[in-house]
Amino acid sequence: MARILVTGGAGYIGAHVCRALAARGDLPVSFDNLSGGHAHAVQWGPLVRGDIRSPAQLDDAFREFEPEAVMHCAASIEINEGQKHPFPFWENNVGGAINLTGAMVRAGVKPIVFSSSCAVYGEPDRVPIRESEPRTPVSVYGQTKLAVEMLLADLALSDDIRFAALRYFNAAGASPDAEIGEEHEPETHxxxxxxxxxxxxxxxxxxxxxxxxxxxxxxxxxxYVHVVDLAAAHLAALDRVMAGSSGLCCNLGTxxxxxxxxxxxxxxxxxxxxxxxxxxxxxxxxxxxxxxxxxxxxxxxxxxxxxxxxxxxxxxxxxxxxxxxxx
Ligand SMILES: NC(=O)c1ccc[n+]([C@@H]2O[C@H](COP(=O)([O-])OP(=O)(O)OC[C@H]3O[C@@H](n4cnc5c(N)ncnc54)[C@H](O)[C@@H]3O)[C@@H](O)[C@H]2O)c1
CATH class of the missing domain: 3.90.25.10 (UDP-galactose 4-epimerase, domain 1)
Known part of the structure; x- marks a missing residue:
């Protein structure tokens, strides 16, 4: 059984990732400030009420649970909000990722799977979009996702961390048992x-x-890609980084x-x-x-x-x- 820290584990995709981890015998530890997630969605392991903007809270969680790897799903996600108020987006999405990777380095934890987005491509010239297409985001949200990918790539160069960045297209659907699903407020999807x-x-x-x-x-x-399929891809990406690979930036769509x-x-x-x-x-x-x-x-x-x-x-x-x- 591997202990995996899932930031944003009370959110839509994070909760499905936790469900998939538990189904194969791993222990997901959700680290979430419940700004957009729900305590009732955390059903497969402990919930740490913490904020990725707080290095001390992250250090405490690493000390208490000694995770072997991280799934980083926590973020501000409402695109229009980012356009109106860019600073809190940068603070949460990029500042939070800096704090998180800092805590990983202090704890000696290297593997991380990051929730990136097709928003890193902006308005592409060619579809279907290959990973090698230019990354020219047209939103603050997309910029912050790209910035975190760049942060991870730099930290991987010095072997401080090992990462996979998963560029989801439109996550959709719910768990087949109707236990967890999309509950954003406001809902823009x-x-x-x-x-x-x-x-x-x-x-x-x-x-x-x-x-x-x-x-x-x-x-x-x-x-549109089913959230259960996304969760399965997270397990495969996690296995990859835990086995020593790093640097994969990969689309997840159909x-x-x-x-x-x-x-x-x-x-x-x-x-x-x-x-x-x-x-x-x-x-x-x-x-x-x-x-x-x-x-x-x-x-x-x-x-x-x-x-x-x-x-x-x-x-x-x-x-x-x-x-x-x-x-
Ligand atoms: N839903 C999609 O279609 C989609 C597409 C591409 C990428 N993504 C990315 O996937 C991830 C999850 O998205 P989602 O749809 O599940 O969103 P969500 O809002 O349901 O989940 C995000 C979770 O992060 C938590 N969170 C936010 N800021 C935090 C902080 N400072 N500290 C601790 N927890 C914090 C929220 O409380 C929430 O539970 C995000 O990184 C998002 O950018 C989602």
């Missing part, structure tokens, strides 16, 4: 908001931003994707309810198409996104939300 609209919860009509993109139905196309309207149609199929929506003007910074090239994940991590069909993603998300909402 399309699928939970479309499910809300179908269930008649929240704003009566969904806003669809732009219908004149260069896609087959004019709405943006995104690469390479297929769905447009906004296709997602809404899938929500209607799964829930049996219409999703009322209004077309709004385009939003600044929304690329028409974001699709992962998945070759590196397949060859280096054996990544096969088995649960990531759009209907399965939405069916699992719906079971979780319907249970939560009593719908």
């Amino acid at each position: 399309l699928i939970p908001n479309a499910l809300k609209a179908a269930a008649g919860i929240g704003p009566a009509r969904l806003e669809v931003f732009g219908s004149d993109y260069d896609t087959h139905d004019g709405t943006c196309l995104r690469d 390479g297929r994707g769905a447009t906004v309207l296709e997602v809404l149609q899938a929500v209607e199929r799964v829930t049996g309810s219409p999703v009322p929506y209004d077309i709004q003007p385009r939003r600044a910074g929304d690329a028409a198409v974001l699709l992962a090239d998945t070759e590196l994940a397949r060859t280096e991590l054996g990544f096969v996104p088995e649960a990531s069909s759009i209907d399965q993603i939405i069916a699992d998300a719906w079971r979780f939300h319907a249970r939560k909402w009593g719908a």
Whole structure:
């Protein structure tokens, strides 16, 4: 049994990573300040209420639990918030990563798997996006993810740490037993908001931003990957860094994707309810198409996104939300 410190373990992806770690016999120790996560999502190991902006709290956690490796999922994630208030984003995402890696070095813990993002690519010229494409983020959020990748790469050069950075595309879905799922507040992601609209919860009509993109139905196309598949990839990446490898920066997506309207149609199929929506003007910074090239994940991590069909993603998300909402 390996003890793994999971920052952001009370959050959406972190909780699924903890669930997957425990399922194979590892002990996940969640380190989370509950700013965006939920204590009820921490079910597979202890919860340390701590803040990655505090070196002392991180040192205490390393001393108490003696983890062998770190999964770093904690971050500020709300893109618009980062545009309005960049400093707290840099402080949390980059300052937090500096504190975390500092605590790792002091504790002599080298392996780390980092939650990066396709936001490091900005608005790419070519899709599907290969890892070798230029990294030109168009948001503060994307800049902070890129900065942490650079920090990890530098620290790996001096063998202070060993890392894998996983560039998720759009995480979606929920655990198949409907125990944990996406619970962001505010929720900005399309699928939970479309499910809300179908269930008649929240704003009566969904806003669809732009219908004149260069896609087959004019709405943006995104690469949705089931959170259970993401969690499986974390285990593979963890095994890799724990075995001594370092430096992998890898997309996690399916390479297929769905447009906004296709997602809404899938929500209607799964829930049996219409999703009322209004077309709004385009939003600044929304690329028409974001699709992962998945070759590196397949060859280096054996990544096969088995649960990531759009209907399965939405069916699992719906079971979780319907249970939560009593719908
Ligand atoms: N959800 C996606 O589609 C997606 C896509 C790409 C990358 N990511 C990245 O994956 C990671 C997890 O995302 P998520 O969707 O699960 O978000 P989330 O908000 O559900 O989880 C983040 C967790 O980090 C915790 N946290 C934030 N700041 C903290 C701090 N200072 N100290 C301790 N804990 C702190 C929050 O309380 C929360 O539990 C993030 O790093 C995010 O940037 C997510």
